[in-house]
Amino acid sequence: MKITAVQARRKPRQSRAKFTQEALIESFVRLLQQQSSDSITIREITDIAGVGLGTFYEYFSKKEDLIALTIHQQVKSNASALKSYAQSLLKLSTTDDITTYLSQIIHFQIEQIQQQQMIWRQIFQLERQVSSQDAYQKHYELMLELWNEILTPFIAEIKQRQRMALNLHRISYGFISQTLLVNSCFNNWHDLTQDILLATHVFIAKFNHTAISD
CATH class of the missing domain: 1.10.10 (Arc Repressor Mutant, subunit A)
Structure with missing residues (x-):
């Protein structure tokens, strides 16, 4: 329901x-x-x-209300951890290489989910069963806002940054959620990470090419 x-x-x-x-x-x-x-x-x-x-x-x-709140808290916790990690990278490093920066963040995100694989597999499943469109949209917007903030030090132009944020979330969320939903015993995290990085690098390369052309 x-x-x-x-x-x-x-x-x-x-x-x-x-x-x-x-x-x-x-x-x-x-x-x-x-x-x-x-x-x-x-x-x-x-x-x-x-x-x-x-x-x-x-x-x-009812139990479904607890499930909904658990999903909400899990998404918020993941976003908070990613934000803190991204901030720590900026404080500890002087790199201006967006590719390296995003690769480190993606590695961190995947490690966090891998450590709680059983929980996240069920969270992705329950999100589709329990969450309303409104609740799902709020979580979606929360993650877009996070990626937008993560990209701010590297991409000044708002529309370009928002588009990049949207695609980063599409890639990471889509690859990870679909993988866990169809394979409850998934263990090939290395290849999944490489696939996500490859897809991410394509968008970064496209952005860099566009920026140079402009």
Whole structure:
């Protein structure tokens, strides 16, 4: 059933309430590492979180609401990690080579997802089952904004930067999500990384050629 947004019953305004909601999310993520979402019960989630069933229903009306919030938090966490890593590269390096810069970021992104392969495979699947068009669009815009920010030190022209950001997200998200969705036991991360880098380098080369021509 599609939902229009993350629907938490209680807003976690107090620190204890926020802690409880985060504990429920973390418990669900831990279970995703071991089994499919369909087989996970609310009782299992609350047992690991150390709360009762009543507490769960104070925050969520059903498991799908917890799933939606988990997807949202997972996407935000990934974007935050990529942003921090990109900022660290700029602080620690004087390179003005956009190809090297993006290659390092892509390597980092893939490593982060590979470390949580079971979780991300199910996140990609659940995103299609649970997230509404509005929620999916927000996540899409979040990642486009991230790539746009990552590219800002190298591409001044706004339209060119936005187009590059769009294609970087299309490539990385498309290659990784489709790979994990069709192959639950995927392990050829080296070749996947090389394919993503090759596709990325094509767009970079096209951008550099256009910039020189202009």
